[in-house]
Amino acid sequence: MPYHRYQPAHRRVEVPLTERGWPARRIEQAPLWVPVDLRDGNQALAEPMDPARKRRMFELLVAMGFKEIEVGYPSASQTDFDFVRDLAVPGAVPEDVTIVVFTAARRDLIERTFESVEGLPRVVVHLYTATAPTWRDVVLGQDRESLRALIRDAAGHVARLADARPGAPIRYEFSPEVFNLTEPDYVLEVCDDLTALWDASPDRPVIHNLPATVETATPNVYADQIEYMHRHLARRDSVILSVHPHNDRGTGVACAELALLAGAQRVEGCLFGNGERTGNVDLVTLALNLHSQGVDPMLDLSDIDAIRRTVEHCNRLPVPDRHPYAGDLVYTAFSGTHQDAIGKGLAHHAKRAAELGVPVEQAPWEVPYLPIDPADVGRDYQAVIRVNSQSGKGGIAYLLNTHQGLDLPRRLQIDFSAVVQRATDGSGAEMTAEELWRLFQAAYLDPADDGPYALADWSTAESGPGVHEFAGTRRDGGGELRGTGNGPLSALAGALGGIDILHYAQHATGPGQDSQAVAYVEARVGETIRWGAGRDTSVLTASIRALLAAANRATADKAVRVP
Numbered sequence: 001m002p003y004h005r006y007q008p009a010h011r012r013v014e015v016p017l018t019e020r021g022w023p024a025r026r027i028e029q030a031p032l033w034v035p036v037d038l039r040d041g042n043q044a045l046a047e048p049m050d051p052a053r054k055r056r057m058f059e060l061l062v063a064m065g066f067k068e069i070e071v072g073y074p075s076a077s078q079t080d081f082d083f084v085r086d087l088a089v090p091g092a093v094p095e096d097v098t099i100v101v102f103t104a105a106r107r108d109l110i111e112r113t114f115e116s117v118e119g120l121p122r123v124v125v126h127l128y129t130a131t132a133p134t135w136r137d138v139v140l141g142q143d144r145e146s147l148r149a150l151i152r153d154a155a156g157h158v159a160r161l162a163d164a165r166p167g168a169p170i171r172y173e174f175s176p177e178v179f180n181l182t183e184p185d186y187v188l189e190v191c192d193d194l195t196a197l198w199d200a201s202p203d204r205p206v207i208h209n210l211p212a213t214v215e216t217a218t219p220n221v222y223a224d225q226i227e228y229m230h231r232h233l234a235r236r237d238s239v240i241l242s243v244h245p246h247n248d249r250g251t252g253v254a255c256a257e258l259a260l261l262a263g264a265q266r267v268e269g270c271l272f273g274n275g276e277r278t279g280n281v282d283l284v285t286l287a288l289n290l291h292s293q294g295v296d297p298m299l300d301l302s303d304i305d306a307i308r309r310t311v312e313h314c315n316r317l318p319v320p321d322r323h324p325y326a327g328d329l330v331y332t333a334f335s336g337t338h339q340d341a342i343g344k345g346l347a348h349h350a351k352r353a354a355e356l357g358v359p360v361e362q363a364p365w366e367v368p369y370l371p372i373d374p375a376d377v378g379r380d381y382q383a384v385i386r387v388n389s390q391s392g393k394g395g396i397a398y399l400l401n402t403h404q405g406l407d408l409p410r411r412l413q414i415d416f417s418a419v420v421q422r423a424t425d426g427s428g429a430e431m432t433a434e435e436l437w438r439l440f441q442a443a444y445l446d447p448a449d450d451g452p453y454a455l456a457d458w459s460t461a462e463s464g465p466g467v468h469e470f471a472g473t474r475r476d477g478g479g480e481l482r483g484t485g486n487g488p489l490s491a492l493a494g495a496l497g498g499i500d501i502l503h504y505a506q507h508a509t510g511p512g513q514d515s516q517a518v519a520y521v522e523a524r525v526g527e528t529i530r531w532g533a534g535r536d537t538s539v540l541t542a543s544i545r546a547l548l549a550a551a552n553r554a555t556a557d558k559a560v561r562v563p
């Protein structure tokens with residue numbers, strides 16, 4: 001691999017920051033969020049959004065609570081232009097939402113941009129020009145001074161058109177594209193020029209948006225760059241410092257978070273990280289990271305699956321199964337020890353909520369392996385634990401408990417887990433809760449009717465105080481079984497002869513009189529120990545069937561048939 005062809009970030013741009021405040025700070029409030037799905041996200045799609053998709057995306061962003069939304073690059077295409085014009089229809093944009101439109105620093109494009117926003121009451125015009133040396137030299141053919149003059153000229157044109165516009169004033173945004181590879185002193189010169197030219201003030205601040213257009217360094221480098229700007233930008237109280245990280249190194253979220261520590265107030269990004277190449281920073285992850293720290297993200301993400309479906313429809317791109325907070329598998333544990341911990345954690349959580357007298361969804365969250373309560377984003381617990389060959393007894397017991405109301409004794413959990421292992425190792429596939437239940441039935445319930453002790457009929461009677469009789473007829477023609485004991489079950493054990501009951505448990509599978517009883521018996525026949533289970537509306541029948549199942553299994557030692 002020719003790694004020697006590449007320069008480390010610190011050799012490409014030096015940040016003259018000698019001491020830094022960001023490592024010691026905490027994020028205590030949400031930044032201003034600005035989704036750029038309809039512009040930066042859209043321009044990265046093989047098939048850009050059609051008007052209907054743009055509309056759906058816009059409505060989603062409004063419903064989620066975004067207050068500033070970049071809606072397009074109206075001078076770039078008729079679709080974008082028309083979409084902005086549609087938003088100019090009275091009532092199309094809620095009163096607390098501001099529209100951002102994007103333009104390069106070219107007079108013709110700027111003029112078209114202003115045409116598009118005619119009649120829109122709250123608008124930010126977002127002007128951009130690449131400022132990094134390679135872009136200056138190779139793409140734009142400008143040196144530092146001529147490019148600075150070009151930007152000033154374009155910004156002046158923006159200001160003139162804004163001044164000439166009747167009605168509500170326009171706000172201004174500038175992005176020195178590829179900020180992260182631009183000399184810091186040059187960024188300051190260019191941005192300070194515009195702060196002055198646009199006459200920014202605390203009540204009409206200018207937005208300076210500092211993009212990591214192509215992410216090239218570790219997030220601490222970006223944080224240093226942002227802190228440097230935060231400390232040195234002129235009229236700082238008249239500037240909203242914004243960041244716009246991309247994700248080329250996979251650390252866009254970290255860049256945004258460290259940038260906030262370093263003084264950034266506003267973040268541009270896309271839902272689920274759509275955008276050029278590896279994408280823009282993911283606003284959903286950023287917002288839910290805040291949520292998970294007890295900070296109000298100021299966005300409604302309570303139905304993450306609905307949001308995801310809309311975004312997938314608009315972008316025609318899937319959100320991966322492992323995507324933070326939103327992927328299909330991110331609240332799911334397959335592995336045994338994780339399942340065990342989650343199962344215990346959820347039980348503990350329910351108990352704690354009851355002790356505090358609050359609903360479970362209000363109780364403080366501290367469940368192992370789940371950074372947030374899936375219910376916060378509209379996910380249920382059904383998919384939290386799923387079973388495959390990596391699963392242990394905890395997860396298996398959890399599924400049988402939540403789906404069938406079974407509360408398996410610990411040794412039966414261990415026993416059944418080996419049965420599941422054999423089945424999943426054999427198939428290599430995941431086992432659904434329904435399949436797990438069928439396997440449990442085949443292993444522990446059905447053997448009551450399959451073996452030497454399968455009975456055609458049976459009855460019990462109390463022949464005297466503490467004296468119980470059992471009588472039954474074997475199905476295989478092996479004659480009658482009769483026994484006496486101090487309870488019906490010991491009477492059956494007596495009838496079977498040579499069988500010890502090592503463990504017995506029973507419980508109802510749900511509340512109410514109609515719920516079924518389930519009984520578990522661990523029995524020894526000679527050297528062989530086997531579990532059996534029974535389920536019936538009668539506790540007695542469930543118990544008798546559990547012992548018959550254990551006896552049949554121990555005697556016949558049948559291999560479990562995987563259904």
Ligand SMILES: CC(=O)SCCNC(=O)CCNC(=O)[C@H](O)C(C)(C)COP(=O)(O)OP(=O)(O)OC[C@H]1O[C@@H](n2cnc3c(N)ncnc32)[C@H](O)[C@@H]1OP(=O)(O)O
Pocket residue numbers: 040043073075076077103104105106109128129130139140177213
């Ligand atoms: C990082 C970002 O996301 S930046 C946004 C990128 N988004 C897009 O490009 C999507 C929409 N763009 C478009 O539809 C087109 O590029 C248009 C309509 C804006 C312009 O189209 P064209 O006039 O055909 O120009 P083209 O697409 O080839 O762009 C390159 C030209 O723009 C110039 N240019 C690039 N960026 C800028 C800028 N910020 N300000 C001024 N000029 C610029 C280049 O120097 C080049 O000029 P040249 O042709 O004289 O060499």
Ligand SMILES: CC(C)C(=O)C(=O)O
Pocket residue numbers: 040128175176177178209211212213214244246
């Ligand atoms: C020009 C800015 C805002 C941008 O899209 C980028 O640098 O990625």
